[in-house]
Every structure is written in structure tokens, then in C-alpha cells.
Amino acid sequence: MSLRFHLVASLLFCCSGASSVHGPPQQVLAFAGEDVILPCSFNVTARNDFPTVEWSKEGLQPDVIFLYRDGCETYEMKNPDFQYRTSLIVKELKNRNVSLRISSVRLSDEGKYKCMKLWKDAPREITTVTLVVVAVSEPKLSVVSAESGGVTLQCEANCWLPKPEISLLDDQGNIIPAEEPRRVRDDSGCYILTRKVTLRDATKRVTCRVHQPEINLTRTTEILIPACLRVTPDRSQFSRYDLISLSCEDTLDNSTGWKVKRNTSAGGVRHCSSSWGSLSSDATCIIGNAYSPDSGVYWCESEDGERSNAVNITISELTVILESPALPVSEGTSVTLHCKAVMKLSDRKFTFYKDGHVIASSSTGEMTIHSASKSDEGLYKCAISGEEESMESWLAVEAQMVAERRGSNDVIMEIIA
Numbered sequence: 403m404s405l406r407f408h409l410v411a412s413l414l415f416c417c418s419g420a421s422s423v424h425g426p427p428q429q430v431l432a433f434a435g436e437d438v439i440l441p442c443s444f445n446v447t448a449r450n451d452f453p454t455v456e457w458s459k460e461g462l463q464p465d466v467i468f469l470y471r472d473g474c475e476t477y478e479m480k481n482p483d484f485q486y487r488t489s490l491i492v493k494e495l496k497n498r499n500v501s502l503r504i505s506s507v508r509l510s511d512e513g514k515y516k517c518m519k520l521w522k523d524a525p526r527e528i529t530t531v532t533l534v535v536v537a538v539s540e541p542k543l544s545v546v547s548a549e550s551g552g553v554t555l556q557c558e559a560n561c562w563l564p565k566p567e568i569s570l571l572d573d574q575g576n577i578i579p580a581e582e583p584r585r586v587r588d589d590s591g592c593y594i595l596t597r598k599v600t601l602r603d604a605t606k607r608v609t610c611r612v613h614q615p616e617i618n619l620t621r622t623t624e625i626l627i628p629a630c631l632r633v634t635p636d637r638s639q640f641s642r643y644d645l646i647s648l649s650c651e652d653t654l655d656n657s658t659g660w661k662v663k664r665n666t667s668a669g670g671v672r673h674c675s676s677s678w679g680s681l682s683s684d685a686t687c688i689i690g691n692a693y694s695p696d697s698g699v700y701w702c703e704s705e706d707g708e709r710s711n712a713v714n715i716t717i718s719e720l721t722v723i724l725e726s727p728a729l730p731v732s733e734g735t736s737v738t739l740h741c742k743a744v745m746k747l748s749d750r751k752f753t754f755y756k757d758g759h760v761i762a763s764s765s766t767g768e769m770t771i772h773s774a775s776k777s778d779e780g781l782y783k784c785a786i787s788g789e790e791e792s793m794e795s796w797l798a799v800e801a802q803m804v805a806e807r808r809g810s811n812d813v814i815m816e817i818i819a
């Protein structure tokens with residue numbers, strides 16, 4: 403009987419209580435995975451009565467996602483998709499602010515929400531809010547192949563919504579013609595984009611730009627296509643009259659405007675064929691007969707002053723030479739150091755030093771590091787019994803890397819008005 407009474411009462415209430423909708427629907431933008439607040443509030447009433455607040459989502463079954471009655475949340479009505487994800491902001495209730503916080507927003511949360519305030523004896527008030535869910539991620543730019551035909555890069559934007567545009571730009575910010583982007587929609591509804599580009603022209607830096615025009619949101623990632631100074635033979639110590647070839651290799655092609663430069667204590671900073679070396683091609687410089695003043699630091703430099711790796715080269719006047727790689731060796735590879743004397747005599751004992759300590763001796767003049775690791779880095783020298791010691795040379799060990807990714811992700815964002 404009491405149940406029937408309730409039913410009748412609520413039916414009566416329902417039919418007599420007209421609703422008033424406040425203002426145009428508000429639009430709120432949320433990032434997938436983050437929290438969002440859907441605004442809703444009410445004005446002071448004459449009796450200072452706190453209404454029942456019902457938040458619902460259009461098209462959802464059951465549609466209630468939050469119900470606040472008599473100072474408590476009523477859980478039984480709540481749609482399971484929103485379990486533990488919706489709440490009012492307790493400290494705001496005294497300000498008659500019944501905005502709803504949705505945590506860990508999902509792409510499927512996008513839609514129309516209704517905040518209904520039910521008064522004991524006044525028309526209900528309805529506020530509607532449209533939630534737009536966007537997804538963004540940092541694009542990833544990587545080298546997929548580097549062959550003689552050119553370097554192929556791929557940019558991947560993992561989860562974006564709405565559908566963004568993806569473009570690849572060169573040093574000057576011009577768009578590089580690229581393959582058609584590939585777009586797939588994953589199960590959660592966001593877009594995964596990939597776009598490949600094969601670089602034909604010289605460029606030292608490529609930027610991948612992912613842009614969403616409707617929400618004016620941009621994320622970019624850069625990759626440097628480095629040039630590398632190669633020393634042939636790959637040694638850091640040479641003897642007088644040795645022939646040394648220095649070339650600037652671009653991952654792209656052999657003529658991208660990189661030039662060999664050096665800094666020596668006697669000559670200062672000079673480029674090839676200005677009192678030293680002869681150009682055998684644009685990017686290769688040959689020292690025909692090396693002398694000790696050629697000792698110094700060598701590198702490649704582009705027209706706009708960007709520098710490649712730098713290499714120390716020493717032309718030793720000593721009778722013992724340590725042959726160790728001028729360029730850093732990759733971790734895990736095997737490296738052989740040779741100890742050589744200008745005069746070749748038999749029955750010698752060779753001693754190798756690292757950072758001033760004896761690390762090996764041999765009768766062959768060779769020492770092999772089987773799997774180079776960071777701890778093998780150091781200053782090496784060698785000595786031959788009955789001869790002098792060699793000069794010291796630095797051996798560098800590095801993790802292998804094709805190109806360096808520069809993290810410069812600027813986010814430009816604007817909420818829809």
C-alpha cells in the first residue's frame with residue numbers, strides 16, 4: 403500500500419513538475435585518460451532547499467551515472483560503466499555547485515550529459531553539457547631504412563581523436579612530399595596514423611607534425627640526420643708521412659654540404675685545403691704526408707655551422723704507435739688494438755695500459771676486447787720492451803644509434819568556445 407502511494411505521488415509530481423532548461427548546452431573538452439568536470443550549479447532558493455541531483459547520459463542504458471539524494475549518493479541506479487568514476491565535489495556543494503567529476507575519461511564517454519535538479523515543489527531544472535573527448539599522443543619518428551637510395555623515415559601517431567593531419571617538414575619548415583598517410587581506427591575508436599617519407603634531398607633535420615585542426619592542437623617530434631666524420635684508416639694515432647683520409651658521410655648521400663674542418667694548436671680552426679689537406683671530393687679531405695702539427699681535433703661542418711662528431715687525431719713522432727679506433731666503437735663489438743714499432747725487430751714484449759695501469763701483455767702486439775662495454779672506455783697506450791711508450795689515445799664506446807630523436811614537443815591547444 404505504501405508502495406502504491408509512492409508511485410502515485412511520484413507520478414503526480416512528474417506530471418505537474420514542468421522542467422526548465424538553462425541556457426544553450428555547454429561544450430566541454432576532455433583528454434582521454436584524464437579527469438574532467440562537467441559544470442552544473444543552481445541558484446539560492448527561497449527555502450534554501452537542496453535538490454536531488456541526477457546526472458544522466460543520453461542514449462545510455464541505464465542512463466543514470468550519478469544520483470545524489472538527501473545528502474548521499476544513491477549507487478543502485480548508477481550505470482556500471484561509470485562505477486567509481488563519477489563524483490560530486492564535496493567542498494563545492496555549499497556553493498550550490500553540483501558539477502560532476504568523471505575520472506579516467508574514455509573515448510566512449512563522449513556525448514550529451516544532463517544535470518537535473520529536482521526540487522520538492524518547484525519545476526525541475528535541467529542543464530545539458532556536451533562532452534567532447536579528444537585523444538593525443540606524442541608522435542614517434544624513426545629511421546626505417548637507410549640505403550643508397552635514401553633514408554626512409556616513418557612517423558607514427560598512436561592514438562588521436564578526432565582524426566588529425568600528419569606531415570613531415572624539412573629544416574626550413576617546408577613540407578616534404580611523403581607517401582599517403584595510413585589511418586586505422588583501433589578498438590577504442592581512436593586513430594593510429596603512420597606516414598613514411600623517403601628523403602631524396604639533403605636535410606639535416608626532419609620534423610613530424612601532427613595537427614588536429616578542429617581543436618587546434620599540434621604535437622611535433624624532430625629527428626636529426628647526422629653527418630659523421632670517418633677517418634680512414636680508422637685510427638687515432640698516425641706516424642709521420644702517413645696518408646689520412648677524412649670524409650663527411652651523411653646518412654643520406656655524399657654531397658650534403660658538409661665540409662671537413664680542424665682545430666690544431668699551431669693552425670687554429672681551418673677548413674680543408676686552406677694550408678692543409680686536399681679535397682678529393684666535396685666531402686673528402688686527404689692529408690698526404692702527415693706531420694705532427696696536423697695533430698688536433700677534426701670534424702665536419704655544414705654551411706650553417708652545424709657540427710658532426712669530433713675526432714682527435716695525433717701524429718706521433720715517437721717510435722711506438724698505438725693503433726686504436728678514432729671513432730667510438732659500438733657496445734658489444736670486438737675491438738683490436740695494435741702496438742707497432744717503427745723499427746721491426748723480433749722477440750719483443752708488448753705491454754698495454756689503460757688509464758695508466760697495465761692491462762695486458764702479449765708477444766704479438768695485439769690486444770682484443772671481445773665485447774666492448776662502457777667500462778672499456780679510457781685512455782690507452784702501449785709499450786714495447788727496449789723501446790719508448792706510445793702516446794695515449796682515448797677509446798670511446800657507445801650504444802649504437804642511427805639517428806637521434808630530439809624531444810621538442812610543444813603543445814598548442816585551445817578549448818572549443
Ligand SMILES: *[C@@H]1O[C@H](CO)[C@@H](O)[C@H](O)[C@H]1NC(C)=O
Nearest residue numbers: 424425442443444445446527
Ligand atoms: C542563477 O541566476 C542568474 C542571475 O539571475 C542567472 O543568470 C543564472 O542563469 C542562474 N543559474 C541557474 C543555474 O539557475
Ligand SMILES: *[C@@H]1O[C@H](CO)[C@@H](O)[C@H](O)[C@H]1NC(C)=O
Nearest residue numbers: 439441443491494497499501
Ligand atoms: C564548481 O566546482 C568546480 C570544481 O571545483 C569548479 O571548477 C567550478 O568553477 C565551480 N563552478 C562554479 C559555478 O562555481
Ligand SMILES: *[C@@H]1O[C@H](CO)[C@@H](O)[C@H](O)[C@H]1NC(C)=O
Nearest residue numbers: 615617618619813814815816
Ligand atoms: C591555433 O593556435 C595557435 C597557437 O596558439 C594560434 O597561433 C593560431 O592562431 C590558432 N589557430 C586557429 C585557427 O585558431
Ligand SMILES: *[C@@H]1O[C@H](CO)[C@@H](O)[C@H](O)[C@H]1NC(C)=O
Nearest residue numbers: 549550551552653654655656
Ligand atoms: C658515398 O660514397 C662512398 C665512397 O665514394 C660510396 O661507397 C657510398 O656508396 C656513397 N654513399 C651514397 C649514399 O651515395
Ligand SMILES: *[C@@H]1O[C@H](CO)[C@@H](O)[C@H](O)[C@H]1NC(C)=O
Nearest residue numbers: 664665666667670671698699
Ligand atoms: C681550438 O682549440 C683551442 C685549444 O685547443 C680552443 O681553445 C679553441 O676553443 C678551439 N676552437 C674551436 C672553434 O673549437
Ligand SMILES: *[C@@H]1O[C@H](CO)[C@@H](O)[C@H](O)[C@H]1NC(C)=O
Nearest residue numbers: 698699711712713714715796
Ligand atoms: C681530444 O683530446 C683532448 C686531450 O686528450 C681531450 O681533452 C678532448 O676531449 C678530446 N676530444 C675529443 C673530441 O675526443
